[in-house]
Amino acid sequence: MKNGKVFYGVCLIGLGLFFSLQSFGLIGNLWSVSWPIILLFVSVGFHLGFFLSGGKKQQAGLLVPGGILFVLSLLFMFEEMTTWSFSGYTWPFYLFAVAFGLFELWVFGGKEVGLLIPIFILSGLGFVFLIQNLFTFNILSFWPAILIIIGLFLIFGRGRHHSKE
Numbered sequence: 001m002k003n004g005k006v007f008y009g010v011c012l013i014g015l016g017l018f019f020s021l022q023s024f025g026l027i028g029n030l031w032s033v034s035w036p037i038i039l040l041f042v043s044v045g046f047h048l049g050f051f052l053s054g055g056k057k058q059q060a061g062l063l064v065p066g067g068i069l070f071v072l073s074l075l076f077m078f079e080e081m082t083t084w085s086f087s088g089y090t091w092p093f094y095l096f097a098v099a100f101g102l103f104e105l106w107v108f109g110g111k112e113v114g115l116l117i118p119i120f121i122l123s124g125l126g127f128v129f130l131i132q133n134l135f136t137f138n139i140l141s142f143w144p145a146i147l148i149i150i151g152l153f154l155i156f157g158r159g160r161h162h163s164k165e
Contacts, residue, residue, distance in 0.1 A: 036076035043069035050108070060109030067101030089133040095126035 046066030053059045075093045079086065099122035106115040 036073045036080060039069050039073035039076065043067075043073055055108060057108075057110050060105050063104035063108055064101040067104040068097045071097035071100050089130075092126040092129040092133065095122045095129070099123045099126065 043066050046062045046069065050059050050062040050066070071093060075090060075097070079090065099119050102115055102119050102122070106112065106119065109115075
């Protein structure tokens with residue numbers, strides 16, 4: 001028990017020194033880079049909690065917050081590196097984060113079919129909103145041409161493959 005107190009004490013002293021040096025201007029604003037990494041470590045902690053317990057199905061619930069925090073930490077690292085200039089377009093990843101956490105629960109928690117419903121709904125909504133955001137971002141300004149090509153393929157392409165009818 002004493003080792004735990006020493007560890008947490010050292011961590012608190014380190015954080016206090018870090019924020020003191022930052023407030024005096026001796027080091028730059030590392031907080032904008034470091035807080036997503038803290039989320040990543042917490043995510044790894046949830047995953048380690050599950051896998052070090054032997055991967056028991058009773059502990060699979062640890063993977064939901066672990067998966068959510070993993071995706072969000074990567075998203076927040078990207079957002080911090082780009083000064084949040086893409087946050088209006090990347091918000092569907094919040095839906096993907098929850099879907100990923102539930103997917104991990106499905107994979108390691110016994111593959112209950114009922115979990116697939118929210119996974120597919122969240123993933124589908126995230127995909128639809130991400131595509132919509134890409135259209136408004138003018139990356140895919142040629143989407144009407146894609147619709148025309150798909151329509152032509154559906155009309156004329158199907159007859160060739162089913163010539164035995």
